[in-house]
Each structure stands twice: as C-alpha cells, then as structure tokens.
Amino acid sequence: MTLAVALVAFVTLLLGEAWRVPEPGLSREAPLAQATIVALVISTSWPVPARQPEAGGQGWLVLGPYVGLVGPLLLAVLATLVVALVRGPLRSVPGELLRSALTALVTGVLVRVPLPTGRTLHDYASSAPGAQRGFVALLLLLAAAAAVAAPLLVRALARARLDQEPFWSVTGAELRRHGLLAAAAATTGVVTALAVQVLGPVSFVLVLVPLMVLLPAVGRQRQIRAAQRQTIFALARLTDQAGLTSSGHAARVARLAVPVAREVGVEDADLADVETAALLHDVGQVGLRRPIPDGATTEVSAVDQRRVATAGAAILARTAELSRLAPTVADVGIPHHRAVVRGDVPLASRVVRVASAYDDHLASARPVDAVVRLLRSTPHEYDPAVVGALVRHLERRGTLSTGEAAALRALAAARGPAA
Incomplete structure (x- = not known):
C-alpha cells in the first residue's frame, strides 16, 4: 500500500462516513464509505515481510496473505471511529464500527482465499490475463456483494431476535430497504479497485463521485416516504x-x-x-x-x-x-x-x-x-x-x-x- 493511496483512501473514508444516507427511525447508511473499503481491501495490502517455511513454519504460509488486511482494516476502523465520535451519539459507535470491520474482513477473506489455481482473487485483480478479466471482475463483485450484505444480515438477526420475528422475513425487509444502495456500493467498490491498478489514487475521486452525487437524491426520496408515513400515522x-x-x-x-x-x-x-x-x-x-x-x-x-x-x-x-x-x-x-x-x-x-x-x-x-x-x-x-x-x-x-x-x-x- 503506497502512502498516496493510503492518504487519499483515508480522506475518502472520512468523507463517506460523514456523508451518509439518513432514514428516520433506521440506521444511517454509508455506501460511499463501504465502496471505499471494498476498493481499498481489493486493490491494496499491508506490506507483508517474506518469511521462509523453515523460519516461520507452515502457519505463516497460510496466514501470511491475510496479514495484508491489517492496513485497510485499520484505516476503515479509524475513519469510522473518528467520524462517529465527532458526530455522535456514542451509542451508535459500536454498530458503525461493526459495519466497517465486517465489510473489510469479509471482503479481505474472500479475495484472499486460494483458488484451485493456487492464486487468489487479490492476485488476479492486478495481473489477470485479458481473457480472464471479465470473470475475475464478476467474482470480485460477488465477494463485494457478500461483504456489504454482511452488516445487513447481522442487523436483521438482531432485529429478528428482538422482535421475535422470522429471520428470513426481517432479512427480506432489510434487503428491500437497503439492497439497492448496497449493490451500488459493491459495484462501485469493485470498479474503483480495478481502476486503482491503472490510474492510481485518483481513482477514488473519479469513480466514487457519481455515487456521492446520487446520495442526496436517495436521502430526499426517503424523507418524502417518511413524511408520507407520518401523515398516515397522524390520520390514524x-x-x-x-x-x-x-x-x-x-x-x-x-x-x-x-x-x-x-x-x-x-x-x-x-x-x-x-x-x-x-x-x-x-x-x-x-x-x-x-x-x-x-x-x-x-x-x-x-x-x-x-x-x-x-x-x-x-x-x-x-x-x-x-x-x-x-x-x-x-x-x-x-x-x-x-x-x-x-x-x-x-x-x-x-x-x-x-x-x-x-x-x-x-x-x-x-x-x-x-x-x-x-x-x-x-x-x-x-x-x-x-x-x-x-x-x-x-x-x-x-x-x-x-x-x-x-x-x-x-x-x-x-x-x-x-x-
């Protein structure tokens, strides 16, 4: 991970955490931050020192690739913590930290699991042959989708236990409410990650700006729906x-x-x-x-x-x-x-x-x-x-x-x- 990429990504993370999508009575989503986390985890790694099997044992060969997650994970958690503490309330901090950490960990683990070829998606992201790039991009998108969906599933499980409702039903409601933005975050994150290999740090700005422009429109739409719901309750x-x-x-x-x-x-x-x-x-x-x-x-x-x-x-x-x-x-x-x-x-x-x-x-x-x-x-x-x-x-x-x-x-x- 170069210093320039780390600095630009960190600033983008701060902006993404601050620029959230409000929805009265529900959690405030941060699709821009999630897209940045996905891009950062896929495109970069914490420098991992080489170690010979006789020096570190076979365990290092297994765990070594995952050590590269440390840098992106620390940046994601630090940006989330800074914005959460500044904005408050403090009771929201654990949930927001869990969202960022899950997104980073799930993405990182999935793209670093060895494939039958012995290489990982993280390896292919920067060096896939031309004929394989489309397939690799599709696999990366699936990994990113699982990562941005993981916090939704955890939240659905908590709600299902609290409200004593079926998990599948609560999950369906969460996906209908947040699924489109989650899909946008996953897609944008993968595109940004692939662009970093060619354009460098500027990719975080060029690719994430369209998503940033979209968020106010989504927020206004949800405010309209909230106003309609309040009208119904007032009439009731x-x-x-x-x-x-x-x-x-x-x-x-x-x-x-x-x-x-x-x-x-x-x-x-x-x-x-x-x-x-x-x-x-x-x-x-x-x-x-x-x-x-x-x-x-x-x-x-x-x-x-x-x-x-x-x-x-x-x-x-x-x-x-x-x-x-x-x-x-x-x-x-x-x-x-x-x-x-x-x-x-x-x-x-x-x-x-x-x-x-x-x-x-x-x-x-x-x-x-x-x-x-x-x-x-x-x-x-x-x-x-x-x-x-x-x-x-x-x-x-x-x-x-x-x-x-x-x-x-x-x-x-x-x-x-x-x-």
Whole structure:
C-alpha cells in the first residue's frame, strides 16, 4: 500500500462516513464509505515481510496473505471511529464500527482465499490475463456483494431476535430497504479497485463521485416516504384525538396485524399495505353522528360496522396515495360468512378485522379470554385461518402459554374448521 493511496483512501473514508444516507427511525447508511473499503481491501495490502517455511513454519504460509488486511482494516476502523465520535451519539459507535470491520474482513477473506489455481482473487485483480478479466471482475463483485450484505444480515438477526420475528422475513425487509444502495456500493467498490491498478489514487475521486452525487437524491426520496408515513400515522391518531376510539388502538392493531398477516401467508411485499389498512381501518368513525362507546366496533351491529368501514374507504378514495387501499378498508366491515359468499375479500381485510376485534376485547379481558370471544364468533364473523394464525403468533410471542394455545386450538376444532 503506497502512502498516496493510503492518504487519499483515508480522506475518502472520512468523507463517506460523514456523508451518509439518513432514514428516520433506521440506521444511517454509508455506501460511499463501504465502496471505499471494498476498493481499498481489493486493490491494496499491508506490506507483508517474506518469511521462509523453515523460519516461520507452515502457519505463516497460510496466514501470511491475510496479514495484508491489517492496513485497510485499520484505516476503515479509524475513519469510522473518528467520524462517529465527532458526530455522535456514542451509542451508535459500536454498530458503525461493526459495519466497517465486517465489510473489510469479509471482503479481505474472500479475495484472499486460494483458488484451485493456487492464486487468489487479490492476485488476479492486478495481473489477470485479458481473457480472464471479465470473470475475475464478476467474482470480485460477488465477494463485494457478500461483504456489504454482511452488516445487513447481522442487523436483521438482531432485529429478528428482538422482535421475535422470522429471520428470513426481517432479512427480506432489510434487503428491500437497503439492497439497492448496497449493490451500488459493491459495484462501485469493485470498479474503483480495478481502476486503482491503472490510474492510481485518483481513482477514488473519479469513480466514487457519481455515487456521492446520487446520495442526496436517495436521502430526499426517503424523507418524502417518511413524511408520507407520518401523515398516515397522524390520520390514524385522528380518531384518538377526537375521543372516538381508545388511545393507541390503531397503532396496536397495526403492530398485531403485520405478524399475523405474515403468519397466515400474506407476501412480505404486501405487509406495508396491511399495516396502513390497519392504521386507518377506523378513520370512518369521524363521520358517525353518534360515537361508538370507546370506538369498539365489536359492540355494534353489522350494519354499523359496515358503515364505519365504508366511510373510511370513502375518505381514502379521495387521496392519490391511499386510494388503492380504499377497497381493503371497506372490506374490513364484512363478516367472514359474507366474505366467503363474495369470494374476493382480500386476506388483508380479514386480518385487520380479527386484529381489531382482538384489541377491542383486550380492554375487558385477558388475552386468552379475548381469543375465546373471537372463537365464539368464528367462522360466522371471523376467518378461522386468521384466528389460528393469531393464536400461533401470541403463543410464539409468549402472550399465550403452550397450554392456553392448545386449549384454544381444541375449542376451534370443536367449532368447525381447524384454526
């Protein structure tokens, strides 16, 4: 590693760590820094002193190539630490250090693993014959993609354990949210690494500038999405503020509806619509002449339930962004036996209907008793498959004991279709 490359790379790392992509409520990505780390690890090495087998043993022959990781790893960690300490908060420092270290280590190990030819991708990056350069570049891209994905997978594992959700589902959400920027970082890092062999340190500037220009646009797009989400939550709290529903009802229903929908088979790509429909399913109560006590729609007639759902759908139909969810919200007011006759009621609507009823019953009953009340109206009012998914989710979350869940399944089986 030449001094010029080290200095330019370090300055680029500092800039990349400082120039992050903000996303409210989520981690701040640093794709420019990750691309620089990938390029630095692939294109350079810490000078490794030669050592004969009789002097250092066979262990040096195995570990020697990986010692070259020390320089790039130290630069990456040092740049991350400096910017993290300056910007704060301190609680974010471990996560950011883990991201940089993982990116450097995974890239470095993968490109230094000996291939069947006895050489490594790190060797080929600077000396591959013309006929092999395309294949080598593809392998380097795969290694870089694994490196930038490693922090996402670790974060997904932590979230899955904390929220008690399936790892594959949380991983899918992380990849949908951050995958494109991660792919851009991996590609840019490989191109920069290959360019360093020809252009030298200036490659970090020439190749990384386009990614730097892209980041503000990505940040603005995410801010727009965050503003839209805040608008949805504000609209969902409208009934709370007006005293029409119990405080936090919509948010609780949304938190419950998403994992239940996943449990019952709703595709991950559609879970955001399930959450939005759950947040807004009671907004139609603002148009009632006589408020429902505590907003509990389970205590009113089927006609009134349908009226609330239809009024809410009419409100959503007047908005450009939410109009597509109007039919889903309207169908929340349809009992299951009528949904079966119709045959086209969305699964999201049936999930929100069950989640809302469960939350209504929790106001005056224990969780197990709230589910019993649902089962007494199943399958006439509620979809047995959704109620069964609710039971499984509550058992996995620890809200229901194994014995309580087994008793509820027995009750469901005695009433008809298995839940």
